[in-house]
Amino acid sequence: MWSTVWFSFTFFELYAYFMIYSFLGWAMESTYVSINAKKWVNRGFINGPFCPIYGTGALLILLALEPVSDSILLLFLGGFVIATVVEYLIGLILEKLFHATWWDYSQKPFNIKGRVCLERSVEWGVLTAFVMRVVQPVIADFVAAIPRAWGEFAATLLLAYLAVDTTITVLHILRFNEKLASLSEAHDALQKKLEGTRLYASRQEIITRFESMPAAEFLREFKERMAEENERLEQLREEERLRRQLVQEEIKEKLEARINALQKSSLIERRLMRAYPGMHSKRFDEELKAWKRELMEKRSKKSRKDVSK
Numbered sequence: 675m676w677s678t679v680w681f682s683f684t685f686f687e688l689y690a691y692f693m694i695y696s697f698l699g700w701a702m703e704s705t706y707v708s709i710n711a712k713k714w715v716n717r718g719f720i721n722g723p724f725c726p727i728y729g730t731g732a733l734l735i736l737l738a739l740e741p742v743s744d745s746i747l748l749l750f751l752g753g754f755v756i757a758t759v760v761e762y763l764i765g766l767i768l769e770k771l772f773h774a775t776w777w778d779y780s781q782k783p784f785n786i787k788g789r790v791c792l793e794r795s796v797e798w799g800v801l802t803a804f805v806m807r808v809v810q811p812v813i814a815d816f817v818a819a820i821p822r823a824w825g826e827f828a829a830t831l832l833l834a835y836l837a838v839d840t841t842i843t844v845l846h847i848l849r850f851n852e853k854l855a856s857l858s859e860a861h862d863a864l865q866k867k868l869e870g871t872r873l874y875a876s877r878q879e880i881i882t883r884f885e886s887m888p889a890a891e892f893l894r895e896f897k898e899r900m901a902e903e904n905e906r907l908e909q910l911r912e913e914e915r916l917r918r919q920l921v922q923e924e925i926k927e928k929l930e931a932r933i934n935a936l937q938k939s940s941l942i943e944r945r946l947m948r949a950y951p952g953m954h955s956k957r958f959d960e961e962l963k964a965w966k967r968e969l970m971e972k973r974s975k976k977s978r979k980d981v982s983k
Contacts, residue, residue: 692729699728720839731760753802758795765789
Protein backbone atom coordinates (compact mmCIF):
# COMPACT_ATOMS: atom_id res chain seq x y z
CA MET A 675 0.00 0.00 0.00
CA TRP A 676 2.69 2.49 1.00
CA SER A 677 4.59 2.02 -2.28
CA THR A 678 1.62 2.84 -4.51
CA VAL A 679 2.49 5.77 -6.79
CA TRP A 680 0.03 8.62 -7.22
CA PHE A 681 0.84 11.82 -9.13
CA SER A 682 4.56 10.98 -9.06
CA PHE A 683 4.48 10.55 -5.26
CA THR A 684 4.30 7.30 -3.31
CA PHE A 685 1.43 6.93 -0.88
CA PHE A 686 3.99 6.86 1.93
CA GLU A 687 5.37 10.25 0.86
CA LEU A 688 1.90 11.78 0.60
CA TYR A 689 0.89 10.48 4.00
CA ALA A 690 4.17 11.68 5.54
CA TYR A 691 3.58 15.14 4.05
CA PHE A 692 0.01 15.10 5.36
CA MET A 693 1.09 14.31 8.92
CA ILE A 694 4.01 16.77 8.90
CA TYR A 695 1.92 19.66 7.60
CA SER A 696 -0.91 18.75 9.98
CA PHE A 697 1.58 19.04 12.84
CA LEU A 698 3.14 22.27 11.55
CA GLY A 699 -0.31 23.78 11.04
CA TRP A 700 -1.31 22.79 14.56
CA ALA A 701 1.90 24.30 15.98
CA MET A 702 1.46 27.54 14.01
CA GLU A 703 -2.21 28.04 14.83
CA SER A 704 -1.94 27.00 18.48
CA THR A 705 1.01 29.38 18.96
CA TYR A 706 -0.85 32.25 17.28
CA VAL A 707 -4.01 31.72 19.34
CA SER A 708 -2.03 31.19 22.55
CA ILE A 709 -0.15 34.48 22.10
CA ASN A 710 -3.42 36.37 21.64
CA ALA A 711 -5.04 34.57 24.60
CA LYS A 712 -1.87 34.93 26.73
CA LYS A 713 -2.14 31.27 27.70
CA TRP A 714 -1.62 27.93 26.01
CA VAL A 715 -4.51 26.82 23.77
CA ASN A 716 -4.57 23.51 21.90
CA ARG A 717 -6.18 24.68 18.68
CA GLY A 718 -6.55 21.27 17.08
CA PHE A 719 -9.91 19.75 16.22
CA ILE A 720 -8.67 16.38 17.45
CA ASN A 721 -6.84 15.96 20.75
CA GLY A 722 -3.37 15.21 19.43
CA PRO A 723 -0.92 17.77 17.98
CA PHE A 724 -2.39 17.72 14.49
CA CYS A 725 -4.74 19.91 12.41
CA PRO A 726 -5.89 17.71 9.51
CA ILE A 727 -7.27 20.74 7.65
CA TYR A 728 -3.69 21.95 7.15
CA GLY A 729 -2.52 18.54 6.00
CA THR A 730 -5.41 18.30 3.54
CA GLY A 731 -4.78 21.76 2.14
CA ALA A 732 -1.04 21.13 1.87
CA LEU A 733 -1.54 17.92 -0.11
CA LEU A 734 -3.96 19.56 -2.55
CA ILE A 735 -1.61 22.49 -3.02
CA LEU A 736 1.40 20.21 -3.49
CA LEU A 737 -0.36 18.04 -6.07
CA ALA A 738 -1.85 20.98 -7.97
CA LEU A 739 0.99 23.51 -7.84
CA GLU A 740 4.15 21.40 -8.05
CA PRO A 741 4.27 21.91 -11.86
CA VAL A 742 4.26 25.73 -11.42
CA SER A 743 6.52 25.92 -8.37
CA ASP A 744 8.95 28.20 -10.26
CA SER A 745 6.36 31.00 -10.42
CA ILE A 746 5.75 32.84 -7.16
CA LEU A 747 2.72 34.61 -8.66
CA LEU A 748 1.06 31.33 -9.68
CA LEU A 749 1.89 29.81 -6.29
CA PHE A 750 0.24 32.77 -4.57
CA LEU A 751 -2.87 32.68 -6.75
CA GLY A 752 -3.14 28.90 -6.56
CA GLY A 753 -2.75 28.88 -2.79
CA PHE A 754 -5.25 31.73 -2.50
CA VAL A 755 -7.90 29.74 -4.37
CA ILE A 756 -7.21 26.21 -3.11
CA ALA A 757 -6.86 27.11 0.58
CA THR A 758 -9.98 29.29 0.44
CA VAL A 759 -12.04 26.51 -1.14
CA VAL A 760 -10.74 23.95 1.38
CA GLU A 761 -11.47 26.21 4.36
CA TYR A 762 -14.97 27.00 3.07
CA LEU A 763 -15.87 23.36 2.38
CA ILE A 764 -14.52 22.05 5.69
CA GLY A 765 -16.33 24.82 7.57
CA LEU A 766 -19.55 23.90 5.74
CA ILE A 767 -19.08 20.17 6.42
CA LEU A 768 -18.48 20.76 10.14
CA GLU A 769 -21.60 22.93 10.32
CA LYS A 770 -23.73 20.26 8.65
CA LEU A 771 -22.33 17.40 10.73
CA PHE A 772 -22.31 19.07 14.15
CA HIS A 773 -24.80 21.95 13.68
CA ALA A 774 -22.19 24.44 14.88
CA THR A 775 -19.98 27.14 13.43
CA TRP A 776 -16.38 26.53 14.48
CA TRP A 777 -14.86 29.79 13.21
CA ASP A 778 -16.51 32.98 12.11
CA TYR A 779 -15.14 35.71 9.83
CA SER A 780 -18.45 37.55 9.59
CA GLN A 781 -16.89 40.66 11.18
CA LYS A 782 -14.14 40.72 8.55
CA PRO A 783 -14.65 42.61 5.26
CA PHE A 784 -15.24 40.62 2.07
CA ASN A 785 -16.24 37.43 3.85
CA ILE A 786 -18.43 34.65 2.45
CA LYS A 787 -21.00 33.53 5.03
CA GLY A 788 -18.37 33.96 7.74
CA ARG A 789 -16.51 30.84 6.59
CA VAL A 790 -13.77 32.57 4.61
CA CYS A 791 -12.60 36.15 4.17
CA LEU A 792 -10.26 38.08 1.87
CA GLU A 793 -7.69 38.82 4.57
CA ARG A 794 -7.22 35.17 5.48
CA SER A 795 -7.20 34.09 1.82
CA VAL A 796 -4.36 36.53 1.07
CA GLU A 797 -2.47 35.08 4.03
CA TRP A 798 -3.00 31.58 2.61
CA GLY A 799 -1.61 32.72 -0.74
CA VAL A 800 1.54 34.19 0.83
CA LEU A 801 2.00 31.13 3.05
CA THR A 802 1.63 28.82 0.04
CA ALA A 803 4.37 30.59 -1.90
CA PHE A 804 6.69 30.47 1.13
CA VAL A 805 6.01 26.81 1.86
CA MET A 806 6.42 25.62 -1.72
CA ARG A 807 9.66 27.54 -2.29
CA VAL A 808 11.30 27.23 1.14
CA VAL A 809 9.67 24.61 3.39
CA GLN A 810 8.67 21.82 1.00
CA PRO A 811 12.21 21.11 -0.33
CA VAL A 812 13.42 20.63 3.25
CA ILE A 813 10.50 18.35 4.13
CA ALA A 814 10.95 16.35 0.93
CA ASP A 815 14.61 15.72 1.81
CA PHE A 816 13.63 14.75 5.36
CA VAL A 817 10.99 12.25 4.20
CA ALA A 818 13.39 10.79 1.62
CA ALA A 819 15.95 10.18 4.38
CA ILE A 820 13.55 8.16 6.55
CA PRO A 821 14.35 4.41 6.48
CA ARG A 822 11.37 3.00 4.61
CA ALA A 823 10.74 0.01 6.93
CA TRP A 824 10.71 2.17 10.06
CA GLY A 825 8.82 4.91 8.27
CA GLU A 826 6.04 2.58 7.14
CA PHE A 827 5.78 1.11 10.64
CA ALA A 828 5.48 4.59 12.18
CA ALA A 829 2.99 5.63 9.49
CA THR A 830 0.79 2.63 10.29
CA LEU A 831 0.80 3.50 13.99
CA LEU A 832 0.01 7.14 13.26
CA LEU A 833 -2.82 6.16 10.94
CA ALA A 834 -4.37 3.99 13.65
CA TYR A 835 -3.91 6.75 16.22
CA LEU A 836 -5.48 9.33 13.91
CA ALA A 837 -8.53 7.11 13.34
CA VAL A 838 -9.02 6.52 17.08
CA ASP A 839 -8.47 10.16 18.05
CA THR A 840 -10.89 11.40 15.38
CA THR A 841 -13.54 8.86 16.41
CA ILE A 842 -13.28 9.81 20.09
CA THR A 843 -13.51 13.53 19.30
CA VAL A 844 -16.55 13.10 17.04
CA LEU A 845 -18.36 10.97 19.64
CA HIS A 846 -17.76 13.59 22.33
CA ILE A 847 -19.05 16.37 20.08
CA LEU A 848 -22.22 14.40 19.31
CA ARG A 849 -22.73 13.75 23.02
CA PHE A 850 -22.21 17.44 23.73
CA ASN A 851 -24.89 18.32 21.16
CA GLU A 852 -27.26 15.93 22.94
CA LYS A 853 -26.64 17.76 26.21
CA LEU A 854 -27.43 21.09 24.58
CA ALA A 855 -30.62 19.62 23.13
CA SER A 856 -31.62 18.33 26.56
CA LEU A 857 -31.02 21.74 28.09
CA SER A 858 -33.10 23.40 25.38
CA GLU A 859 -36.00 20.97 25.91
CA ALA A 860 -35.97 21.58 29.66
CA HIS A 861 -35.99 25.33 29.12
CA ASP A 862 -38.92 25.13 26.69
CA ALA A 863 -40.95 22.88 28.99
CA LEU A 864 -40.49 25.14 31.98
CA GLN A 865 -41.21 28.23 29.91
CA LYS A 866 -44.54 26.74 28.84
CA LYS A 867 -45.32 26.04 32.47
CA LEU A 868 -44.59 29.67 33.28
CA GLU A 869 -46.86 30.87 30.52
CA GLY A 870 -49.63 28.67 31.91
CA THR A 871 -49.68 30.70 35.14
CA ARG A 872 -50.60 33.97 33.44
CA LEU A 873 -54.07 35.49 33.81
CA TYR A 874 -56.25 35.16 30.74
CA ALA A 875 -59.30 37.28 30.04
CA SER A 876 -61.30 36.69 26.90
CA ARG A 877 -62.91 39.77 25.39
CA GLN A 878 -65.34 37.56 23.47
CA GLU A 879 -66.57 35.91 26.68
CA ILE A 880 -67.47 39.31 28.17
CA ILE A 881 -69.28 40.42 25.02
CA THR A 882 -71.25 37.17 24.80
CA ARG A 883 -72.22 37.39 28.46
CA PHE A 884 -73.78 40.85 28.33
CA GLU A 885 -74.85 41.44 24.73
CA SER A 886 -78.43 40.17 25.29
CA MET A 887 -79.13 42.47 28.29
CA PRO A 888 -81.10 45.79 28.09
CA ALA A 889 -78.90 48.86 28.41
CA ALA A 890 -80.05 49.90 31.94
CA GLU A 891 -79.79 46.39 33.31
CA PHE A 892 -76.47 45.98 31.61
CA LEU A 893 -75.05 49.14 33.24
CA ARG A 894 -76.30 48.18 36.71
CA GLU A 895 -75.03 44.63 36.34
CA PHE A 896 -71.80 45.88 34.92
CA LYS A 897 -71.15 48.24 37.89
CA GLU A 898 -71.92 45.53 40.41
CA ARG A 899 -69.78 43.02 38.60
CA MET A 900 -66.95 45.52 38.25
CA ALA A 901 -66.89 46.15 42.00
CA GLU A 902 -66.77 42.42 42.67
CA GLU A 903 -64.29 41.72 39.92
CA ASN A 904 -61.92 44.48 40.99
CA GLU A 905 -61.57 42.94 44.42
CA ARG A 906 -61.26 39.45 42.99
CA LEU A 907 -58.74 40.56 40.38
CA GLU A 908 -56.54 42.15 43.02
CA GLN A 909 -56.52 38.86 44.86
CA LEU A 910 -55.84 36.94 41.65
CA ARG A 911 -53.01 39.28 40.71
CA GLU A 912 -51.35 38.68 44.05
CA GLU A 913 -51.83 34.93 43.69
CA GLU A 914 -50.48 35.07 40.16
CA ARG A 915 -47.45 37.08 41.29
CA LEU A 916 -46.67 34.46 43.91
CA ARG A 917 -47.20 31.61 41.45
CA ARG A 918 -44.97 33.27 38.86
CA GLN A 919 -42.31 33.89 41.46
CA LEU A 920 -42.37 30.25 42.51
CA VAL A 921 -42.27 29.01 38.92
CA GLN A 922 -39.46 31.41 38.03
CA GLU A 923 -37.48 30.14 41.00
CA GLU A 924 -38.19 26.59 39.84
CA ILE A 925 -37.02 27.47 36.33
CA LYS A 926 -33.86 29.04 37.67
CA GLU A 927 -33.08 26.09 39.91
CA LYS A 928 -33.67 23.52 37.18
CA LEU A 929 -31.75 25.44 34.55
CA GLU A 930 -28.85 25.92 36.94
CA ALA A 931 -28.94 22.21 37.71
CA ARG A 932 -28.88 21.46 33.97
CA ILE A 933 -26.00 23.86 33.37
CA ASN A 934 -24.08 22.40 36.29
CA ALA A 935 -24.61 18.95 34.81
CA LEU A 936 -23.37 20.28 31.49
CA GLN A 937 -20.32 21.71 33.22
CA LYS A 938 -19.30 18.18 34.11
CA SER A 939 -18.41 17.62 30.47
CA SER A 940 -15.31 15.74 29.49
CA LEU A 941 -11.89 17.32 29.09
CA ILE A 942 -12.29 16.99 25.32
CA GLU A 943 -15.48 19.08 25.27
CA ARG A 944 -13.95 21.78 27.47
CA ARG A 945 -10.80 21.82 25.33
CA LEU A 946 -12.85 22.39 22.18
CA MET A 947 -14.66 25.30 23.84
CA ARG A 948 -11.33 26.90 24.72
CA ALA A 949 -9.85 26.16 21.29
CA TYR A 950 -12.83 27.65 19.42
CA PRO A 951 -14.21 30.47 21.60
CA GLY A 952 -16.12 31.88 18.61
CA MET A 953 -17.99 28.63 18.02
CA HIS A 954 -21.76 28.92 18.15
CA SER A 955 -24.51 26.38 17.70
CA LYS A 956 -27.04 26.61 14.88
CA ARG A 957 -29.79 25.04 17.01
CA PHE A 958 -28.89 25.70 20.65
CA ASP A 959 -26.87 28.90 20.64
CA GLU A 960 -28.42 30.35 23.82
CA GLU A 961 -27.70 27.15 25.74
CA LEU A 962 -24.12 27.11 24.45
CA LYS A 963 -23.61 30.74 25.46
CA ALA A 964 -24.94 29.98 28.95
CA TRP A 965 -22.53 27.06 29.20
CA LYS A 966 -19.61 29.28 28.14
CA ARG A 967 -20.54 31.97 30.68
CA GLU A 968 -20.70 29.40 33.45
CA LEU A 969 -17.36 27.95 32.38
CA MET A 970 -15.72 31.39 32.35
CA GLU A 971 -17.12 32.23 35.78
CA LYS A 972 -15.80 29.00 37.26
CA ARG A 973 -12.39 29.53 35.69
CA SER A 974 -12.35 33.12 36.99
CA LYS A 975 -13.21 31.98 40.52
CA LYS A 976 -10.51 29.32 40.36
CA SER A 977 -7.95 31.90 39.20
CA ARG A 978 -8.85 34.23 42.08
CA LYS A 979 -8.48 31.39 44.56
CA ASP A 980 -5.08 30.47 43.12
CA VAL A 981 -3.93 34.10 43.36
CA SER A 982 -5.15 34.40 46.96
CA LYS A 983 -3.08 31.36 47.92
